[in-house]
Structure formats: C-alpha cells, structure tokens
Amino acid sequence: MGMLKDEDKKYLTEQFEEKMVDPVPILLFSQKLECEYCQPTEQILTELAELSDKLTLDIRNLQIESADAKEFEIDKVPAIILLRDDKDQGIRFFGIPSGYEFSSLLAAILDVSAGTNDIPDDLRAKIAAIDKPVDIKVFVTPTCPYCPGAVRAAHKIAMLNPDHIRGQMIETTEFPHLANKYAVYGVPKTVINENVQFEGTMPDQAVVEHVLAALSSRD
Amino acid sequence: MDFSFSVSGTPEVDLKDSYDVVIIGAGPAGLTAAIYASRAQLSTLVVNKGVAGGLAASTEWIENYPGFPEGVSGAELGRAMQAQAQRFGAEIFNGEPETLDIASHPKRIKLSGKDITTRAVIIATGTTPKKLNVPGEAELTGRGVSYCATCDGPFFKDKQIVVVGAGSSGVQESIFLAKFAAKITIVEFLPTIQAEKILVERFEKTGKGAFILNHELLGIEGADKVAGVRIRERSSGSERLLSCDGVFLYVGLAPQTAPFADAVGLDKWGYIEVDSSQRTSIEGVWAAGDVTAGATRQIAAAVGAGATAAIEAEHYLSSKS
Ligand SMILES: Cc1cc2nc3c(=O)[nH]c(=O)nc-3n(C[C@H](O)[C@H](O)[C@H](O)COP(=O)(O)OP(=O)(O)OC[C@H]3O[C@@H](n4cnc5c(N)ncnc54)[C@H](O)[C@@H]3O)c2cc1C
Numbered sequence: 001m002g003m004l005k006d007e008d009k010k011y012l013t014e015q016f017e018e019k020m021v022d023p024v025p026i027l028l029f030s031q032k033l034e035c036e037y038c039q040p041t042e043q044i045l046t047e048l049a050e051l052s053d054k055l056t057l058d059i060r061n062l063q064i065e066s067a068d069a070k071e072f073e074i075d076k077v078p079a080i081i082l083l084r085d086d087k088d089q090g091i092r093f094f095g096i097p098s099g100y101e102f103s104s105l106l107a108a109i110l111d112v113s114a115g116t117n118d119i120p121d122d123l124r125a126k127i128a129a130i131d132k133p134v135d136i137k138v139f140v141t142p143t144c145p146y147c148p149g150a151v152r153a154a155h156k157i158a159m160l161n162p163d164h165i166r167g168q169m170i171e172t173t174e175f176p177h178l179a180n181k182y183a184v185y186g187v188p189k190t191v192i193n194e195n196v197q198f199e200g201t202m203p204d205q206a207v208v209e210h211v212l213a214a215l216s217s218r219d
Numbered sequence: 220m221d222f223s224f225s226v227s228g229t230p231e232v233d234l235k236d237s238y239d240v241v242i243i244g245a246g247p248a249g250l251t252a253a254i255y256a257s258r259a260q261l262s263t264l265v266v267n268k269g270v271a272g273g274l275a276a277s278t279e280w281i282e283n284y285p286g287f288p289e290g291v292s293g294a295e296l297g298r299a300m301q302a303q304a305q306r307f308g309a310e311i312f313n314g315e316p317e318t319l320d321i322a323s324h325p326k327r328i329k330l331s332g333k334d335i336t337t338r339a340v341i342i343a344t345g346t347t348p349k350k351l352n353v354p355g356e357a358e359l360t361g362r363g364v365s366y367c368a369t370c371d372g373p374f375f376k377d378k379q380i381v382v383v384g385a386g387s388s389g390v391q392e393s394i395f396l397a398k399f400a401a402k403i404t405i406v407e408f409l410p411t412i413q414a415e416k417i418l419v420e421r422f423e424k425t426g427k428g429a430f431i432l433n434h435e436l437l438g439i440e441g442a443d444k445v446a447g448v449r450i451r452e453r454s455s456g457s458e459r460l461l462s463c464d465g466v467f468l469y470v471g472l473a474p475q476t477a478p479f480a481d482a483v484g485l486d487k488w489g490y491i492e493v494d495s496s497q498r499t500s501i502e503g504v505w506a507a508g509d510v511t512a513g514a515t516r517q518i519a520a521a522v523g524a525g526a527t528a529a530i531e532a533e534h535y536l537s538s539k540s
Contacts, residue, residue: 008226011302040222100270100294102224118314120332142223144370145270145277145294152313173373185444185465186361186371199361201269203315 003040004047012106016052020113023054027081029074031062037096037174041078044096048105054113073166076175080105082112090158095171099142104151104169108159117156123208127160134165134211139172139182139189149201150188157208165211225294232310234333238264240532241328241337243478245311246273247518248508249343250300251525252532256341257307259533264337265304266330268315272297273345274509275518277369279395284518296518319478321504338539339532342479342491342499342506343525346472346516351383355439356468363445363465368392371465377401378464381448383436389469390414390422396467397425404461406431406450431461439466474510486512497528505532 004012028045030038042059049057062069062077072081072088080093089112097105111117119127136154140147154167172179172187182191190207191197196214240256242249245267257263270276278293287296301311317329325336348366350356356364365371372395380400382393385407391414393403403425410433412419422428437449437458447462474490476483484492484500490512497505505528508514508521 003222004224008224012226044222044224096222098222098224100225103226103270106226118331122332141370141373143279143294143373144367145272146367146370149269179374183362183443185363185374186365189361 002047003044009047009051012048013051015106015110016054019110020052020054022084022113022115023056024109024113025056025058025083025086026109027072027083028057028059029062029065029069029072029077029079029081030059031077035077037171038078040098041080041096044098044102045080055109082108084112084115088162090162090165090167091155092166092168093171094168095174096142097169097171100145100148101140101142101151101169101171104148104155107148107152108155111156111159117159119156119160119204123205124160126208126212127157127165130161130164130211130215132164132215133193134215135193136165136167136207136211137170137182137191138168139170139179139184139191140187141172144187146201147188150190150207153202153204153207154190156204157211223292223294225298232264232312234264234310234312234330234335235262236335237325238262238335238337239536240264240339240341240529241266241326241335242341242343243267243316244273244343244345244475244508244510245271245301246343246345246508246521247275247296247300248345248510248521248525248528249273249341250297250304251522252341252343252505252507252529253304253309253311254300254307255526255529256532257304257309259529260308261533261536263304263309264335265309265311266316266328267311267313270294270297271301271311275521277367278391279369281518316478319482321479321482322501324503326503338503338536340504341497341525341528341532342476342483342504342510343508343521343528344475344478345509345521346474348468349471349473351436351468351470353436353438355441359439359441359445359466362443363441364439365465365467366469368395368467371467372396372399375400375465379462380404380465380467381406381461381463382467382469383407383448384469384471385409385412385414385430385432386469386471387414387418389467390418392467392469393428394418394422394425397422397427400427400465402427402429404429404431404463406434406436406448406461408435408453409433410453472509472516476510488512490514496531497524498531503532503535 158167239261276297507524
C-alpha cells in the first residue's frame with residue numbers, strides 16, 4: 001500500500017502541475033542497513049516523484065557513493081538535497097520528512113522550481129552579501145506544527161546564497177546524539193554556526209539578523 | 220512504523236492589490252470564515268502565521284467536533300478545512316501583517332513589503348498559551364519547559380513529567396504524553412480537577428498519572444535543564460521540590476490581539492468585544508473564535524462564529540456596492 005493517500009496524490013499532482021516551473025532533481029542519500037528511516041524515506045520520495053514529470057529522484061548509497069556524499073557534506077542518512085540545474089541549493093533534510101515536515105519539503109520543492117522565494121528585497125541583499133560559511137541547523141519533530149516555519153526560514157535563506165549557506169532540517173528523534181550535543185528538549189530549535197541559537201519560530205528578518213550576529217561574533 | 224504526511228503547507232500566493240475580505244488567522248474560525256466568504260465569491264485572502272488549523276492543529280486527537288464519530292486528529296482537521304477554503308478560491312498567505320490600518324476605508328495591510336487594500340477584515344487570531352512567569356520558566360523554556368506536548372513529547376521517553384494545570388487541555392495533553400513518559404504528575408492550583416470527567420478517567424487508565432491538587436507552582440529549577448518544580452500546598456503553606464525532567468504548562472490562554480489592540484474595543488482581559496453578529500467596534504471589521512470576549516473556546520464554537528462573521532461581512536459588502 002502507498003504511503004500517500006489518494007486524495008493527497010491528486011491534490012499534489014494538481015499543485016505541481018500548476019506551480020512547478022523548472023525541474024527539481026531530488027537527491028537522496030540512504031543505506032540499506034542500520035537505518036530505520038531510510039527505507040520509508042525512499043518510499044515516500046518515490047511516490048512523490050511519480051506525481052510530476054518535473055520531479056526526479058536519484059537515490060545514492062552513503063557508503064558506496066561516499067565521494068558524492070562528501071561532496072554534498074552528508075554524514076548521516078536519510079539525507080535529502082534539492083538541486084536546480086545540477087546546482088546545490090543549500091537545502092538539506094536529515095531524517096524522514098514526515099508529518100508537518102512533509103509540507104516543508106513541498107514548499108522547498110516549489111521554491112527551488114521557481115528559482116526564488118518570498119524573502120523581500122532588502123533582506124535578499126543582506127543574504128547575498130554573506131561571504132563566509134553559514135550553517136543553520138533546525139531541530140524538529142514531525143508532530144510539531146510550528147516547526148515548518150523555522151525550517152522554511154532556514155531553507156529560504158540558504159537558497160538565496162547556496163555557495164555559503166546551508167539550511168538543514170534535522171529530525172531530532174532520529175539523531176539522538178545531535179539532540180544531546182545541542183541540548184534539544186524543545187522544538188523548533190535553531191542553531192547557527194554553533195554559536196547562536198534560539199527556540200521557536202521567528203519572522204525571516206529576525207532569522208537573518210541572527211545569521212549576521214553569528215558571523216560577527218565569530219570574527 | 221506509522222507515518223503521516225501533511226500536505227497542508229501553504230503555497231506561495233501572488234498577492235493581489237486588493238481584496239473584498241482579508242481574514243487574519245487560519246484556525247478553525249478563520250478558515251470557516253474563508254470557506255463562507257470565498258464560496259460567496261468574495262475575493263478572500265487569509266493571512267496566517269504558523270500552520271493552518273491554528274491551536275486545533277496542535278491537538279493530537281479531537282473527539283467532540285461533530286461529524287467524526289471516531290474523533291479526528293487536529294492536524295487532519297486543519298488540513299481539511301484549509302483544502303475546503305482553497306477549493307472555493309481563498310488564498311492563504313503565510314506570514315503576518317507588517318503594518319495594518321483597519322480603521323481606514325479601504326483598510327490597508329502591508330504583507331511581505333507589499334501594500335494591499337481590503338473592504339472588510341475578519342480577525343480570527345485566537346489565543347496563545349499563557350505563561351505563569353515563575354522563576355526558571357523563561358530560562359528553561361526549550362530546556363524541559365514546554366507549552367506544546369505534540370511538539371516536545373517525544374523528548375521525554377521514560378522520563379518524569381510535571382503538567383501544570385488540571386483543566387481539559389492539561390489532562391488531554393497528559394494522555395498524549397503518557398505515550399512517552401514514565402510518569403506524569405498534574406499539579407493544580409485549585410482544590411478540584413476542572414477537566415471533563417471522560418478525560419480524567421482516560422488519564423487514570425494510562426496507569427502513569429497522579430494529581431497534586433491545591434498546590435501553587437513557585438518555580439522551576441535546574442541549571443541548564445529542568446531538574447524539578449518547587450510547589451506549595453496552599454492551605455498549610457508547606458513547600459516541597461518535585462523532581463522531574465520536563466514541565467508542560469497548560470495554565471490558560473491569552474488572546475493574540477497585539478496588532479489590533481489600539482484599534483478595536485477589548486474587554487478587561489484583552490479579548491475583542493463583538494456583538495451577536497461578530498461585529499467589532501470598527502466598521503467593516505468582524506472578529507470570531509477564541510480571540511473574542513466570552514467565546515466558548517471550542518472548535519465547534521469557533522467554526523460557528525467564523526461562519527457568522529463571513530455572512531455578516533458579505534451582507535455588509537453587498538449593501539455597500
Ligand atoms: C491543548 C488544547 C486542547 C484542545 N482540545 C480541544 C478539543 O478537543 N476540542 C475542541 O473543540 N477544542 C479544543 N481546544 C480548543 C481549540 O483548539 C480552539 O477553540 C480553537 O482552535 C480556536 O480556534 P480559532 O480559530 O479561534 O483560533 P486558533 O486556533 O488559535 O487560530 C488562530 C490562528 O491565528 C494565527 N495568528 C495569530 N496572530 C496572528 C497575526 N498577527 N497574523 C497572522 N496570523 C495570526 C495563529 O498563528 C493561529 O494559526 C483545545 C485547545 C488546547 C490548547
């Protein structure tokens with residue numbers, strides 16, 4: 001039996017038909033053993049990719065294709081990357097995008113397909129001017145209705161400067177060692193470059209300010 | 220393993236310059252208003268921060284909303300309401316107004332840098348969980364203090380949890396937390412349990428629950444994460460420390476009226492005052508759902524008020540055009 005309900009497939013097919021502009025290749029790093037969530041992630045993405053000609057799914061093995069994994073800075077699985085014209089968009093999903101996070105994935109796909117997002121021009125300029133690496137980790141649980149807001153902000157920012165910025169969704173229950181390391185007991189929790197962190201969702205502008213603060217406090 | 224996949228993310232909308240109706244908030248009240256307004260062929264924009272379904276979407280399982288004899292998940296209900304509104308053409312914008320002038324004609328709203336106008340506004344911004352403002356609460360939020368069981372419950376597998384508040388929300392969420400936690404102690408200020416009996420029975424059936432009544436929460440303790448709560452028996456005044464790993468607060472709700480507080484009439488608790496047609500003190504502005512004074516804070520009631528507000532707004536607009 002499929003993971004996506006028929007009515008949702010129908011809705012998504014229409015959405016993709018109406019809203020997708022350019023093709024979006026989805027890259028999934030996975031492995032067969034010792035990864036509880038890899039197989040279900042492969043399945044849901046396979047079902048999703050079937051809903052539009054503009055979506056393709058490329059599944060790679062973390063061990064076998066380790067050179068690729070390294071290129072995309074993938075150290076844990078399942079890991080999802082969205083591309084545009086073969087170019088990394090800075091968007092990462094670590095762990096299965098289930099529950100509310102499925103909507104984060106859908107939104108990211110539409111943004112990447114359009115090649116843009118709704119961040120206003122003044123913020124765009126600030127994001128584009130960043131010339132040092134920024135790593136935005138957003139810890140979530142699939143049952144958290146507020147989490148996609150935080151994930152979206154990180155992904156939208158990364159997409160506007162993918163050469164320097166990474167926006168990562170991290171499904172906390174799948175990576176308990178990271179939950180421990182970053183002391184996550186509540187979600188969403190955002191950690192920027194290891195030195196700035198905040199809980200909850202914030203307007204895009206406030207997230208950009210936190211990113212800039214993370215960069216200046218490191219100098 | 221059992222997965223669900225929410226497709227309710229709101230797609231980006233190309234904002235028009237003007238609308239007949241702008242609804243602020245996409246909880247049950249706002250989405251119902253959107254269904255009625257868009258089905259009446261008014262051009263309708265819903266502005267919402269957070270997920271469609273509002274507070275209802277963060278509730279695991281809803282048993283008292285009619286039409287679902289087995290109950291329905293809050294997430295699913297929110298998704299379905301959103302889909303129904305979108306089916307009739309309502310647009311849903313993800314975000315919040317940057318500026319707002321609802322007293323003018325037409326009314327002006329700035330969204331994501333763009334100015335739009337509208338002839339009518341329906342406020343359905345609901346409530347947000349109240350804080351107790353006890354020592355340790357703010358410092359330990361996200362470090363074991365939480366206001367959202369569905370969000371943070373999974374972090375407390377086999378742990379000890381204290382839930383503050385024995386109202387229906389507190390007990391209902393405790394039943395959900397019992398899926399993860401080893402033990403749940405509900406601390407209540409009043410000497411009696413306020414929650415519905417059916418919920419209390421179900422909570423007791425989990426075998427993991429206990430109530431401590433007539434106790435005041437004095438503070439939450441812990442260095443970098445929650446270690447316990449300090450409580451005081453209200454008649455004897457005796458204090459004690461209850462050790463725990465997590466504290467979930469369900470101590471009531473506060474209305475989300477900040478963007479309108481200066482414009483519309485509020486009651487002394489800050490809820491928006493409305494008449495029986497959901498009209499506020501400003502012409503062309505209605506309010507519905509939990510944000511209004513005297514509301515029965517339930518989904519069924521919010522839905523009814525949302526329908527009334529939209530129908531009244533439609534009458535008003537057709538009388539003006
Ligand atoms: C733990 C808990 C359990 C519950 N269980 C039940 C139950 O079993 N059955 C039942 O009937 N009811 C239940 N309720 C009550 C129910 O959730 C509410 O009555 C209902 O959600 C109210 O709907 P609403 O549309 O008025 O507001 P809300 O659901 O609060 O929605 C308001 C929306 O407006 C948005 N918003 C706020 N400010 C702005 C702004 N400035 N700009 C843009 N958007 C904004 C919010 O983000 C939110 O999405 C429960 C409540 C809680 C807390």
